[in-house]
Amino acid sequence: MDIKDAIRTIPDHPKPGIMFRDVTTLLADAGAFRRTVDALVAPLAGAKIDKVAGIEARGFILGGAVAHQLSVGFLPVRKKGKLPFTTLAEDYELEYGTDTIEIHVDAAQPGEKVLIVDDLVATGGTAEAAVKLLRRAGADVVGCAFVVDLRDLGGAERLRALGVQVTALVEFAGH
């Protein structure tokens, strides 16, 4: 199955007017899942990558698979209060209010080349906060890889403006 066709759209979720792009149907399909992982790493063939950073929670599934494919380590970017050791924290803006993500203070070593993975980029706020966190830890963020880009929300451009290479496998218009 084509990667885009394997994504289920749920209208009016979580609220009216939102077309929710559900990747669980893609992950459940062995062939589509494997082709997705292959496609996420393809643009980075030949690049040195030391670690994959997955963004909680769906980015953990894809990031775990991508780290395994690349034979590198994995570091979790988590919602506030979920990590047990000393953390670095970064706030980012939501439609109403702010939220916070964290990494362990020793999650990345200075100079390590890190690839950020998540299922979807919308406004790019979470991924931008992840880039900032990893740079504060001294890491070199070599790219952000997403399955879905909601391109009208401008997240990919926002990340490219930070000097980060952005890969997205499929695009959807609208929210």
Place this chain on the structure above:
Amino acid sequence: MDIKDAIRTIPDHPKPGIMFRDVTTLLADAGAFRRTVDALVAPLAGAKIDKVAGIEARGFILGGAVAHQLSVGFLPVRKKGKLPFTTLAEDYELEYGTDTIEIHVDAAQPGEKVLIVDDLVATGGTAEAAVKLLRRAGADVVGCAFVVDLRDLGGAERLRALGVQVTALVEFAGH
């Protein structure tokens, strides 16, 4: 590095007297991560597995890697209210009160052979609820694979009493 040595212990987290077993240091180590995935699937060599079920949130990281290693699909077992499509839900007991996990109603097909993956088994309450959910969906739960077994809490035995094969790579005494 040995798998057990790659796990960090954080004393008195999240509360006094608890020795928290932190697998993020294991996941960050490329060699230890790969050996962990290999060891999780080794007891199932030759068994037919159609899908891996990962338990939110750390089970997503390991489950994503295990599904990739086995070239099968992945299904998320999530906390209540996180899945966008129609769900099946199962309650389980906590020290105080109850919690609920969910799967999508179409996450597993009748007769599918499913391997449950999580980082750690303590009392086994969450994994038991996952077994029940998957069986309600008609799936055949072929096993539960964990990195850590807190053996004094009896979770592995509780799961074996359900007729499920349990694999755990390392054991720790106490809580």
